[in-house]
Amino acid sequence: MSDAIEVTVESGVQAIRLNRPEKKNAITSAMYAAMADAIKTGWSDDGVKATLFLGTPGAFSSGNDIADFMQVAMSGERGSMAVFDFLEAIIMSKKPLVAGVDGLAIGVGVTMLMHCDHVLASDRSRFKTPFVDLGLVPEAGSSLLAPKLMGHHKAFELLAMGEEWTAADAREAGFVNRVTSEDVLEAEAVAVAWEIAAKPPEAMKLSRDLIRGDRSDILARMREEAEIFGERLKSGEAKSAFMAFMAKGQKKAG
Numbered sequence: 001m002s003d004a005i006e007v008t009v010e011s012g013v014q015a016i017r018l019n020r021p022e023k024k025n026a027i028t029s030a031m032y033a034a035m036a037d038a039i040k041t042g043w044s045d046d047g048v049k050a051t052l053f054l055g056t057p058g059a060f061s062s063g064n065d066i067a068d069f070m071q072v073a074m075s076g077e078r079g080s081m082a083v084f085d086f087l088e089a090i091i092m093s094k095k096p097l098v099a100g101v102d103g104l105a106i107g108v109g110v111t112m113l114m115h116c117d118h119v120l121a122s123d124r125s126r127f128k129t130p131f132v133d134l135g136l137v138p139e140a141g142s143s144l145l146a147p148k149l150m151g152h153h154k155a156f157e158l159l160a161m162g163e164e165w166t167a168a169d170a171r172e173a174g175f176v177n178r179v180t181s182e183d184v185l186e187a188e189a190v191a192v193a194w195e196i197a198a199k200p201p202e203a204m205k206l207s208r209d210l211i212r213g214d215r216s217d218i219l220a221r222m223r224e225e226a227e228i229f230g231e232r233l234k235s236g237e238a239k240s241a242f243m244a245f246m247a248k249g250q251k252k253a254g
């Protein structure tokens with residue numbers, strides 16, 4: 001279990017909070033494992049009707065921990081599989097997923113939103129997937145989901161060009177439902193999750209399954225991306241990008 005993931009259940013809503021503000025909620029393997037575990041526990045708990053993802057003020061998530069990426073890049077090892085457990089859990093999630101985003105959403109902090117059923121974002125939120133700048137490729141099935149959701153040109157802008165989007169841009173692209181001010185974001189996200197949790201659960205499950213449809217193509221694409229991603233982590237392009245990021249931190253400390 002990771003202390004940086006807090007899980008609470010209230011009124012049928014399982015809230016999973018990324019709580020590592022000193023690293024802008026960068027996600028480590030232990031955090032992925034804790035989230036996957038919580039989500040799957042929720043599947044068999046009748047008291048959980050919906051899962052809500054939250055971050056901390058100003059940071060939803062800065063994406064995968066780059067120190068973890070660096071470790072895989074330099075050791076040549078395969079790395080932890082926890083991220084895939086987490087991605088599989090959100091792709092195949094049996095309960096509705098809601099997210100409340102306030103502030104930074106980077107990398108998987110963006111792509112995970114494409115698997116949610118309802119997303120709220122504060123107007124100061126910023127969305128960015130710098131995969132190519134890091135020498136990497138899109139993940140979490142986003143290379144399949146994003147073009148379907150927003151069309152090729154927008155998906156290319158986000159996933160390949162790594163453009164930074166505002167909450168309004170993300171709403172227009174279709175993976176944010178509503179934009180609020182930061183002071184009410186969390187209360188409104190909780191209210192939406194409670195609203196979903198209060199509905200008849202069987203009818204909700206059947207309706208959601210129909211709306212989401214068969215997810216096997218998304219799962220297959222996630223695995224295909226993961227193969228390429230794993231290779232790319234060890235590429236020269238990725239290593240130099242990770243080293244540049246780590247050097248920035250050392251310069252700040254020195």
Ligand code: COA
Nearest residue numbers: 022023024026062063064065066067104106107108130249
């Ligand atoms: N992995 C590991 N550490 C991260 C991180 C990440 N993804 N994002 C931020 N951090 C750490 C920083 O190294 C810094 O640590 P330090 O205080 O020990 O030096 C701390 O979080 C605060 O980040 P900092 O860069 O000082 O804050 P900022 O407000 O200037 O910038 C970001 C915030 C998120 C824009 C910037 O940190 C960033 O670009 N992070 C990398 C995002 C990324 O590429 N993620 C991977 C996507 S696939």
